Amino acid sequence: MVSIKRALLIGVAGVLGLCLAGCDSPATQTGPERPAEVGVITVKASRYTVRQSLPGRTRAKTQAEVRPQIQGIVEKRRFTEGASVAAGDVLYEIESSRYEAALDQAQAELAQARARLQSDEPLAQRYTELAAIDAISKQERDNAQATLAQDKADIATANAAVKTARINLDFTRLRAPIDGQIGASRVTPGALVTTNQTDPLTTITQLDPIFVDIQQSAAQYLRLKQAVASGALATDDDQAAPVKVSPEGADLVLDGRLQFTSVQVDADTGSVMLRAIVANPAHDLLPGMYVQASLVQGIDTRALLVPQQGIDRSSAGKPTALVVDETDHVAERQVTLAGATEDNRWRVRDGLAAGDRLIVQGMGKVKPGDAVAVTRLTMQDGRLIAQTTNPASAD
Known part of the structure; x- marks a missing residue:
């Protein structure tokens, strides 16, 4: 009986020894994690025409x-x-x-x-x-x-x-x-008419050209004046601002020019009236129609335009962006947006600078402080594609 127990103990000890030896085997040890791969674009300053879409109503130029x-x-x-x-x-x-x-x-x-x-x-x-x-x-x-x-x-x-x-x-x-x-x-x-x-x-009614009376809130008007006064927007005072007019529910765009801006604010609506004159040779616009007018507000000579997927929202609803610093680590930025462009990009007013590497792909895989492997991307025809140029020359 003693010999049988001893044999069992020796067998158990042997199995445990093999298990411990397997745990210490180099083949099962995990090496350092590879950095997550992210796609970035280099933020660049560019010239951008700032437009604003406002409601308006057509009015006969002469009646x-x-x-x-x-x-x-x-x-x-x-x-x-x-x-x-x-x-x-x-x-x-x-x-x-x-x-x-x-x-x-x-x-x-x-x-x-x-x-x-x-x-x-x-x-x-x-x-x-x-x-x-x-x-x-x-x-x-x-x-x-x-x-x-x-x-x-x-x-x-x-x-x-x-x-x-x-x-x-x-x-x-x-x-x-x-x-x-x-x-x-x-x-x-046969009817009798009198003096x-x-x-x-x-x-x-004269239909060509036709007036479009546009409503802009007083707050928007003041922000525009401040932007021009501060130099954030450049305007051409010698030329009337171009306007594009689209009737509601119609796939049609007519060109015009801003004629004047009212010097009074409507006490009932809190808005300022702007009047545009629009060429209407085919009589597409009739007096009394509601339209959307796209006005040129000015030129942002150093606009920062980034893909919309490069901007996220914090839990508080604030816009944020992830950038890759010079050590290839992720950093978070709080950004201020000036609005969306017609080609689905964000115009960033503050929080980013020209030269920043903005993460636009793989944002969900990383967090601030993580080391990353960078793939440089560029925007072409509204799509993000990998850069084919030398990274050194891309900057």
């Missing part, structure tokens, strides 16, 4: 409400509703017989006044000569001169009456005051 200047019955409408008209085109014809009669009467009164002058003028001349030799009294001479002056005044009055009658007769043919697109007629032949009536007969 004329057509009203009669005389009273009368509409005899004929001479235009097609919705058509283009030119300044001077006849739109309506108003019954003209009484205005023709008024002109005839005014012309007759003018003829009478001229006839009286023709009769009284030689008489006044004769009386002047007779008074000079005391053949008649000075009172008779003065009366003849007064009659002559009255005749001349009557002629002037009659001339004015003829002009007025001719103008009123011309008003019986109601003409377009401007070029443009004419709207619906609000009267039909300077409240309701227009129709409306003419």
